Amino acid sequence: MKTGAANVRGKPRARTATKARLHPAKTQRGKVEMPLAVKPARGRPRKVDNKAEPSVRERILEVAERLFAEYGMTGVGLRAITTEAKVNLASIAYHFGSKDGLLEALFAQRAAPIAEERLRLLALACEKSDPPKLEAILDAFLRPSLVLGADPRFGGPAFVKLRARLGNEPETLSRKILSKAFDQSSRKFIDALALSLPKVPRADIEWRFHFLLGAMFYTMADSGRIQALTNGRCDPSDVAAALRHMIPFLAAGFRSAPVA
Amino acid sequence: MKTGAANVRGKPRARTATKARLHPAKTQRGKVEMPLAVKPARGRPRKVDNKAEPSVRERILEVAERLFAEYGMTGVGLRAITTEAKVNLASIAYHFGSKDGLLEALFAQRAAPIAEERLRLLALACEKSDPPKLEAILDAFLRPSLVLGADPRFGGPAFVKLRARLGNEPETLSRKILSKAFDQSSRKFIDALALSLPKVPRADIEWRFHFLLGAMFYTMADSGRIQALTNGRCDPSDVAAALRHMIPFLAAGFRSAPVA
């Protein structure tokens, strides 16, 4: 043994130097001769979606999202996912290459719409008022993250929870994924906040943005703690109520005097 | 298979109905006759602590705290812990019974001092002013959590991180442990906050306390995200700076008008 920092269940396997069938070996199926008799509807087989019956890929994504959110990446085995999704174990390797690949695919699917909606709302807020109103900026930042996840068309609350979990982890993969998905829009929001609060120094804005992230992630994580503390009166899974309370709270914090 | 909700790596093992040697089988070693010749220093063998060389138990706790914080409970195997602590694998079962028992022992050791210090500072704040000053309450709540962990005598920043990780998990064990350790003091703080802000309805206080928890845990987790977003200018591991910014920010939020 003796791998330096102990063997900590990171990056397993890949033992022998086999051909490695590197996963994006898709695309090149049956690309041999193809007599091309009747010109068969160019491109991929079309996936006519005759009955909204979810494909294997979709079923895996849906189940993985839910289980990763509930038990964490390391808390769920591939077998748990394939069993519940009623698909074959090997299909994960086929469609996603690896467990990490599965997580990346999950975010590739869900994160972009959220980030886009955020920026759309921010642009809207900037149109309406110059400098933009603080509450509008905060709303633009928070609403898509909380609401898109509550929409079953976007996979329901599972993705919200998953993102919150990753947001509080120092792991490299989690950080990389979140950075890639949201850093750009986050920077734009920091700029917008600074613009709307010209009296507050940049350093203070940044700290306050950090607290904003914390409140947001904790709400998204929905750990059940505040429900227990308040006998259920305060329930973060009520997205509308959460936004109604969170935005004025944060706005007051952002407007407070700089610490100098 | 078919265990209902898929096999999700919760509670493994314990397969056959053996004698279960339930772990607190300690205490009863060599309790046979003991001639009692020279009255051998009653109680346990004393553990004279001749050279501050940490015991096996302490080494396990120290390493487990660090690895659990960094990779999460499910992300670390017992082998990783015993290897790095340079102790035998079986010693975890001997001293703590199980992996979960190890986590519980960790909290049993560290959480009580934090909760006590919290209440001590709260009492102090209540003495100095009636009703207590909001900033003093917030400081009493936050400071022990952030500062005791930053003190190497208390195990360093590892416990802080671990607690933050657990705080954002919906898992049952995490919740149970945190509830047991901190619910009582948290309730007292909610009461104190309500007392110091008589114009703010209880429901608002509770939501705001929730956001406070989020900001606190996110600071404790130190995921590295805000550092990346600000090129290192904002660094939550600087505990003094974190408190200096967090307390006024939260105080302003708590003082803002109720949402009605």
Next chain:
DNA sequence: GTCTATATTCAGATAGAC
């Protein structure tokens, strides 16, 4: 209390038939 050895189940990944 500490150790070796082992039991059993699970992990992620891959090979190769179909």
Next chain:
DNA sequence: GTCTATCTGAATATAGAC
């Protein structure tokens, strides 16, 4: 694309010698 079967290693836990 989907499947079965398998590899290798690691998971937690326990039995029992010393």
